[in-house]
Amino acid sequence: MANILVFAHQQGDFLTPGGKEALAFGSRVASSIGGEVRAVLLGTTSEQSAKEAIACGASIAYNVQNPLLAEYNVELYVNCLYDVFQQTNADMMVVSFDRMGKDLVGRLAARLHVSAITEVVDFKTNDEKLTWIRPIYGEKAFGEYETTRLKAVVGIRQKSQDITEFTENHIGEIIPFEYTVSKEEIVTKLVVKIQAALSDIRLEDARIIVSGGRGLGGPEGFSELQTLANLLGGTVGASRAACDAGWVPSNLQVGQTGAVVAPDLYIAVGISGASQHLAGITSAKTVVAINTDAEAPIFKRANIGLVADYMTVIPALTEKLKKVLV
Ligand SMILES: Cc1cc2nc3c(=O)[nH]c(=O)nc-3n(C[C@H](O)[C@H](O)[C@H](O)COP(=O)(O)OP(=O)(O)OC[C@H]3O[C@@H](n4cnc5c(N)ncnc54)[C@H](O)[C@@H]3O)c2cc1C
Known part of the structure; x- marks a missing residue:
């Protein structure tokens, strides 16, 4: 049975639309190939978003509570997701290919020595092979890419998945996940934050x-x-x-x-x-x-x-x- 790990990205106490899309996609893959979806949430202090991840189809939500993860840091996030992937014997990692996902997918796949597949909108299964579908040539065509083994980091194209069909009744377990790192070990440091957007609306x-x-x-x-x-x-x-x-x-x-x-x-x-x-x-x-x-x-x-x-x-x-x- 495949163990599909989804990075359920949250903002405040709630999952981002991208996090929900990744869960929706992971759930579709799991029901097609026989497996279960597990979510990983980084830096959360409340269980609200973990509960939401379960409502979105996760059977387990790993809640990594470390204040150093509250602020996005690519080095820390890759290290932490790598640890969760290895320690939970995951087969596949699904991530929304949003701005953060674009930063994470390639690095994570390289660390795990697995394939990175980006901008995925759909998939097919046959003869134990998975075929990933993604737009190419500026959306003028769709390319199909086969992977012969499950191990992969899959980046889901934003706004490509239906996230309307989740049910509050789905049952799952929230498991705290220990991730320890000291400030001294972090090579990449946030020096200054500059407000760039003209508007508050993403x-x-x-x-x-x-x-x-x-x-x-x-x-x-x-x-x-x-x-x-x-x-x-x-x-x-x-x-x-x-x-x-x-x-x-x-x-x-x-x-x-x-x-x-x-x-x-x-x-x-x-x-x-x-x-x-x-x-x-x-x-x-x-x-x-x-x-x-x-x-x-x-x-x-x-x-x-x-x-x-x-x-x-x-x-x-x-x-x-x-x-x-x-
Ligand atoms: C790998 C790659 C990735 C890229 N990714 C992106 C991307 O993500 N997003 C993106 O936007 N581009 C991207 N580009 C660039 C893209 O190819 C174009 O160069 C770019 O979109 C052109 O921007 P533009 O339409 O503003 O400029 P132009 O093509 O120069 O068009 C300007 C337009 O303004 C019109 N105009 C001039 N004066 C006026 C006026 N007074 N009133 C009304 N209209 C006027 C002109 O008629 C013209 O049509 C990418 C290119 C590459 C190679």
Whole structure:
């Protein structure tokens, strides 16, 4: 019977959507190949998130209570997850491939000497082989990758799993897990924390995103997008070109190498719509594009398109909305 260990990442007392997705995926694999899901929670002081992990399908939730783990540190997290994996004889580790997962998956797989499979959205089983499915070529195709043995660290693509079907009635056990480390042993130290985001709403959780690209011509344009986003109760995103230019912090980047988002409304302003950008917005419900170039690829993805200069459209739209909403 396979022992599938899931890193159930929590924020405060609750699991993150990514942590729940990883549990949902682990549960699907477990019921398909015959196995059980165990969750590992790092740095928790309350049992609330461990109970949630059990409601999400875990038969055991290992609660690693160490105050040094309260703050994310890649070195500590890899060491601790490695210990839990080895000591619980796990066969496979499932991790959400969110920002933290992108940091962890490769390092953990290297430590464990197992395969790392990233951006996984689905799987198939046949003849004791597992086939992992992940988008390739900027979502234009899906690749299938076989592993002949279970041992692997699997990174689940964000927003790819259904997390609506959990039941509070699932029964499981919370087991405290001892992980000891002294401050002196930690090589990587957090020196300073810099508040980078323009908004408190995480891109991955936002219902409305107003995103800007190189077409804004500079950082000033982003203040206008911020005003519009605030009015709509949303947040600001950006293309890689705008982030690379230093106009906004890189944590606002949407796309293949940035955040994968699934808002109800995505307003792309001065963004051409390169495949790498579109890879981050495949799950956006309604896309509005504002671009001066009628041939820009973003219009193929957009539900509503305006061939116009953003400098005329955004202030007019903001004024109109102020009258209606404020
Ligand atoms: C491996 C790899 C990974 C990548 N990952 C990402 C990623 O995660 N996210 C990402 O975004 N990119 C990514 N890129 C970069 C991507 O290929 C594009 O270069 C980038 O998305 C372009 O950004 P942009 O649309 O802002 O700029 P541009 O392509 O330069 O487009 C600017 C647009 O603004 C329009 N415009 C100009 N003036 C105005 C105006 N006044 N009003 C309205 N519109 C105007 C122009 O017509 C144009 O369409 C990646 C590239 C590689 C190679």
